[in-house]
Structure formats: C-alpha cells, structure tokens
Amino acid sequence: MRKKNGHKKTIFWLILLVLVFLVVVYFRGALGPRQQNEQQATALAEKYAHITKKTDYYEYQRGNSGYHTVVGQNKQGEKLYAVVSNNNRKINVLSADKGVSAKQAQDAVVSKRKPKKVLNVGLGMDKKGKKPLWEVTYLNQKGNLCYTLLSFKDGVVTKEIQNL
Incomplete structure (x- = not known):
C-alpha cells in the first residue's frame, strides 16, 4: 500500500x-x-x-x-x-x-469614448515618419476593438477606427 x-x-x-x-x-x-x-x-x-x-x-x-x-x-x-x-x-x-503625455492622450479618449478597457497607449510616427502620434487602443462598451490616433503636438484626434 x-x-x-x-x-x-x-x-x-x-x-x-x-x-x-x-x-x-x-x-x-x-x-x-x-x-x-x-x-x-x-x-x-x-x-x-x-x-x-x-x-x-x-x-x-x-x-x-x-x-x-x-x-x-x-x-x-x-x-x-x-x-x-x-x-x-x-x-x-x-x-x-513640446506635446501631450500618454496620460493626457488616454484621458482624452476615455473622456470622449468611455471605453470598457484601454488596451495600449503607444507613441509612434505617421505613415510618412514625419509627425509623432499617440495611439490609444481600447475595447468599447460592446467589447469591440477600437483605436484612436492623436497628434503628439496638441492632442487633436487625427484618425479613429471603431468596432473592428
């Protein structure tokens, strides 16, 4: 045993x-x-x-x-x-x-879009490699993937894609 x-x-x-x-x-x-x-x-x-x-x-x-x-x-x-x-x-x-911070970019998206969850905030450059942009990737209230690009210089939204 x-x-x-x-x-x-x-x-x-x-x-x-x-x-x-x-x-x-x-x-x-x-x-x-x-x-x-x-x-x-x-x-x-x-x-x-x-x-x-x-x-x-x-x-x-x-x-x-x-x-x-x-x-x-x-x-x-x-x-x-x-x-x-x-x-x-x-x-x-x-x-x-000379620009907005990651927190300011994220806060702008959260205030406007009210996401369920922010997945990522990243800083990169536009397609031509000339203008810095913040990218905020998130899930909306329906759970769909979305992203918003904001100008580093002034935080203005340059592009949004919703419900991927």
Missing part, C-alpha cells in the same frame, strides 16, 4: 514539475521579443538621444511600420521620448514639454 502512495506522489510531482516548466517556457517565448525590442531601443536611446534614466517604454504598430519608444531623462533632467523605428534605422527625439 505504501509503495502505491509513494508512486502516486512521485507521478504527481513529476507532472507538476513538467507543467511549471511548460508555463515558464511559454511566457519566456511570449515576452522574449518585447524584452529584446525594449533592450535594443533603450541602447539606441542612450546612445543617440543621450537618455541616462529610462522611465517608460511604449510599442506602436500601425500597418507595416512600428515604433519602440523609450521615455527618459537626459543629464540635464529634461524628459525626452526616443521614438525608434522597427528596423532601428531612424530615431526621432522629442521633448516631452
């Missing part, structure tokens, strides 16, 4: 160990690309935007173009956004005091 219980315990612990291992592998694979993108963007922001203290990170994906934005401060304490293209070939450095 004791051998059967000991055998069952061993099997239980082996199954539990395998499940824990699979969960760790799954989450490492899922989070790996984001962490790698963040590390690369941060290194470029430190080198070219002279950001010395990173405070936040955003991802922005619009069609074929995407951006990784590192938020931080330079040696003078000025808050900056380093907007790095997906291919790491172009970096736009923006002074935070």
